[in-house]
Amino acid sequence: MSEARTPRSARLLTAAAWLLLLVALWLGARELGLPGLPGAGDVSAAGVQLPPAHDPLPAARPHRVDIPAIGVRAPVVRRGLDRDRAVAPPPYEQPGVVGWYAGGTQPGAEGTALFVGHVDTESDPAVFYDLSTLEEGQKVRVARVDGSLAEFTVEDVRVIQRDEFDAAEAYGERHEGRAELRLITCGGTFDAASGSYSSNVVVSAYLTGTGP
Template sequence: MSEARTSRSARLATVAAWLLLLVGLWLWGRELSILPGLPGTGDVSAAGVQLPPAHDPLPAARPRRVDIPAIGVRAPVVDRGLDQDRAIEPPPYDRPGAVGWYAGGTRPGAEGAALFVGHVDTASDPAVFYDLSALKQGQKVRVARADGSLAEFTVEDVQVIERDDFDAGKAYGERRAGRAELRLITCGGTFDPATGSYSSNVVVSAYLTGTGP
């Protein structure tokens, strides 16, 4: 097998292992209580960014597209379910520019935390969430929904979490009662070809702050 094919196989194995771990932890973490002391409605974050007030949750509607202007993302959303091992199905490997939404969970814009996942790269090229860790507090994530509305979320924080330090409650637990929240997740840190794994996960947390047509 060529070096390129070996690299590709290792990375696909990494993505599969990451998603299995990630969603298992998320499904467990959904039952956890609200986390106190985190930036939210009208708060000034540790970075000195004035975060806007939260918008009331919207009626449930399926997502169709994700736009993240700060990092040049304009991506279609594909529904994902759980496979026979109860791991979320990743976006198709032949669609590295698509974002996967766990369709069995919260619909973005509705109350609760909606989960979006995306590949960080392929064997040779960046994928949809390659620059996810470059997002900053206060920047926007817009989700076009099937009812024709646009849900605008404001980034609350961006964390690069080492695998050994991953806490499902902090990553996926609802942060403020009654809010519509969003999580964007991909792999992060360094890629180790010997183990076929990344050292960290990137978790972006955002909350609903506006709407549009």
């Protein structure tokens, strides 16, 4: 990204505030229904034949996420809610770490698991810097503490403008009964004057395989 730079602490705090706002909205809209999107085995909007969904797995906490297409191999840390009832992001001093909302679904189990990560720092890319470049059909692999690997297939990548954001559509369950995953970071351009990003990147994936 070619964005104006502000001091690292202010930049990360502002980015995290926007991210937490969106996540808080999602938490309040989890029970809302959503319009249908391409289902397992359907041809996606990009013409990719998506694989069938795998049956949900028993619950197990994540400890690492690998996204081969963008070179991500990162530890996953548990995150809860802060005093404002928003999901706490990964620590600011650890931009290479992915946060998992531990109060929600465990990745691989039925429902929608939520991963959040920073996009960059004052001078360097962070863990989800290239998240918006993911394409439908690419894989996200989550290693879990029970020794299993949950493999998800990307079905949708959205860069959503702030004034067009719909929490239920972005974060809600796409298909009932599936194990789903959302990867979320800030996106678009960073406006130094307002101290905020113009949009949010939301990647939707669903469970298509497993292994040791």
